[in-house]
Amino acid sequence: MDLELRHLKTLQAIADAGSLTKAASALGLAQPALSAQLKRIERTLGGRLFDRGRYGVRATPLGHLVLSRARLVLPAVHQLQEEAVRFARCPDEAPGFRLGATTGPLLGGLVDRLAAVYPGAPVITHISWSEREIATAVAEGRLDYALIGTCGDSPPPEPERLAWREVARDPVFVMVAHDHPLAGAREIELAQLAHEAWTSVPGDGCFGDCFAAACARAGFAPTRLYETDTTSCVHLVQVGRAVGLCRATFPNTPGMVTRPLAGSPLSWRHLVGWHPGSVPPESAAAVVAHTRAAYAEAATRSESYARWLADRTATGPDPWPGDGPSGPRPASGPGARAAGGPPPGLHNAGRGIN
Structure with a gap:
């Protein structure tokens, strides 16, 4: 499986929510589906991204690395999409x-x-x-x-x-x-x-x-x-x-x-x-x-x-x-x-x- 932008959005949602249950609700997914998706992402990236504990989830060192890159990539892609759409709409149209x-x-x-x-x-x-x-x-x-x-x-x-x-x-x-x-x-x-x-x-x-x-x-x-x-x-x-x-x-x-x-x-x-x-x-x-x-x-x-x-x-x-x-x-x-x-x-x- 290749890493996609939606996977980075999923990881950021988990980190922001602090638990899989809250992240699943925010993403509109069932928790088992989100857990399965996280496991696939972790296999793609070669290691565990979050430690699960009594009080929620915490990013591992590998998770911190991936999240730090995601927080740079996602806003840049959003800005690119917005600028491209505005540019594509011709002023005289x-x-x-x-x-x-x-x-x-x-x-x-x-x-x-x-x-x-x-x-x-x-x-x-x-x-x-x-x-x-x-x-x-x-x-x-x-x-x-x-x-x-x-x-x-x-x-x-x-x-x-x-x-x-x-x-x-x-x-x-x-x-x-x-x-x-x-x-x-x-x-x-x-x-x-x-x-x-x-x-x-x-x-x-x-x-x-x-x-x-x-x-x-x-x-x-x-x-x-x-x-x-x-x-x-x-x-x-x-x-x-x-x-x-x-x-x-x-x-x-x-x-x-x-x-x-x-x-x-x-x-x-x-x-x-x-x-x-x-x-x-x-x-x-x-x-x-x-x-x-x-x-x-x-x-x-x-x-x-x-x-x-x-x-x-x-x-x-x-x-x-x-x-x-x-x-x-x-x-x-x-x-x-x-x-x-x-x-x-x-x-x-x-x-x-x-």
Whole structure:
């Protein structure tokens, strides 16, 4: 086996995390898979790179040598990739938009608006379940913008290299079949779903852990989870096989309804990210504005979310007061839509569905 850049990234992740368990989580791998990969790398380099102990892992002398070289090589390669991509994009070429996103109507709405406003500019899309993969592609210059989400106030990936702006923040809703006993409820207590099977799309964020923690606070642990694509998730809900989490702005779909979770125990932030050295400020500002407008359009199509917002506006202050860590949170009342500002939405989360 030849040594590759991905192997150096793996070694650096292990050293930075201080344990194989934490490194596996950061890399989105199972620990046995990471252990097997480390053994292959060690065989290639001719010796043990880490000593495993009671309190984690520690680099051996050979490991220190390899890591010192990796910390020089990896940043240099990242810089080369970014400079090459910027150089390859000819100045007189029509400006385009290379968008990376997890799935959902925000991407479709943004593509529609960009195509309408910039009819001569190519719009290229890349879809992935992994927010980290998308953010890395933007940081390395292979994409222009990342359209992702994070659970609650969790930080987005690549915070040192990318600029992030918050588009909106949603409570997480639950999807149930139209004939489910709780389908007529105005809101549903999470504990009322203790005996249900759940369905969710994959993801590499912390939403799964946050969901498990919310269930534990409600006094139960989910007994079954079907992890699959969005269409299959919806089907499992429609036929009554499972219930699922979704963004509050999930559109009306035959055979199922969406309902708020009482107390809003989970939330999701929509974010747009870009590399400040690769994207002109005016272009970034336009993409953020168009994404917020696309979100506002999606929000108007959800009857249950509109009712939730109306209830909160009538009984108390803005459900999401204050400013978020990446910018001001959007207003939440009907006037926000009329003015073009979006009310707070859930993207996908590994994490519920779109």
